[in-house]
Amino acid sequence: MDTSPDSSNAEATAPLTTETARAAALFAQSVEIMARLRAPGGCPWDREQSFDSIRKYTLEETYEVFDAIERRDWPHLAEELGDLLLQVLFYAEMAANDGHFTIADVLEHLNSKLVRRHPHVFGEEASRAAGNRADVDAAVEGSSAAVLRNWDEIKAAEKRVHALQPDLENADGAGNRHSSRLDSVQRAMPALAEAAKLGAKARKAGFDWPEWRDLLPKLVEETAELEAEAASDDPARKPAVEAELGDLLFTVVNLGRHLGVDAEMALRGCNLRFRQRFREMELASERPLEELAPAELEELWTGAKRKLNAPSPER
Numbered sequence: 008m009d010t011s012p013d014s015s016n017a018e019a020t021a022p023l024t025t026e027t028a029r030a031a032a033l034f035a036q037s038v039e040i041m042a043r044l045r046a047p048g049g050c051p052w053d054r055e056q057s058f059d060s061i062r063k064y065t066l067e068e069t070y071e072v073f074d075a076i077e078r079r080d081w082p083h084l085a086e087e088l089g090d091l092l093l094q095v096l097f098y099a100e101m102a103a104n105d106g107h108f109t110i111a112d113v114l115e116h117l118n119s120k121l122v123r124r125h126p127h128v129f130g131e132e133a134s135r136a137a138g139n140r141a142d143v144d145a146a147v148e149g150s151s152a153a154v155l156r157n158w159d160e161i162k163a164a165e166k167r168v169h170a171l172q173p174d175l176e177n178a179d180g181a182g183n184r185h186s187s188r189l190d191s192v193q194r195a196m197p198a199l200a201e202a203a204k205l206g207a208k209a210r211k212a213g214f215d216w217p218e219w220r221d222l223l224p225k226l227v228e229e230t231a232e233l234e235a236e237a238a239s240d241d242p243a244r245k246p247a248v249e250a251e252l253g254d255l256l257f258t259v260v261n262l263g264r265h266l267g268v269d270a271e272m273a274l275r276g277c278n279l280r281f282r283q284r285f286r287e288m289e290l291a292s293e294r295p296l297e298e299l300a301p302a303e304l305e306e307l308w309t310g311a312k313r314k315l316n317a318p319s320p321e322r
Contacts, residue, residue: 038110041096045104058101065094124161127154140164188212199270202260219265222258229255280315287311 099110126134147153
């Protein structure tokens, strides 16, 4: 039997149903639309985008998917998943434009991974043909725990293979890789959480502020550096402004770590309070907010805070 990856994918593919065929046709259409948007004569905005410029939208769309799931808003979830898929198509088209890879390569990697990590579904032979190098027992007998155990072992084997490949990002000019204790902190997490984990890991090496009060002068220092960079109207200074703002945020996150406060939860709480106070401003004003002077807006804001902070009457 041919055990090439192509044959394993063929064995793993079920006959197309009407809905699957419809999905395949619509996906092909989406790929063609994205290619047209990026092609000469396409959309000027889409053509100007880069990996760096649209990554913030990827995070935004991901959170919108989370929000739709939490609200159990199924029609909206279908739309938000489409927006998230657009990000995948966008990245793949830009990569194809630069000669790196295509959407077909993305799908091929995904399909191989799904077959490779599910030997209990597609068979051990197909799993190995798709790249599995771990010795696992495919007879899981309906046990989710056994499935997860095999998944972790197969994934660990994949990492061992990747570890043998050159790591250009962490290598010197001679190609020698230098490991760091910070390597254990995954990049694939929200930036606030990553900052806190990096600070905690560095603390174990003695590289940290002694206590939370020591971060207060650092906040002043970082704020001054940000102010100095932002004072220039030169667009070329934007990367420097972004870097200084990042330094300030990193310091704030680590202040939260010293205080035992999760920065993400602190910010979510602040966002909720801002929503409530702003809504109270809208309700309290007899005119649209955009028609008010700054002093009037500040007065409304102060009143909203006072009202919402007041203790609830006992019943």
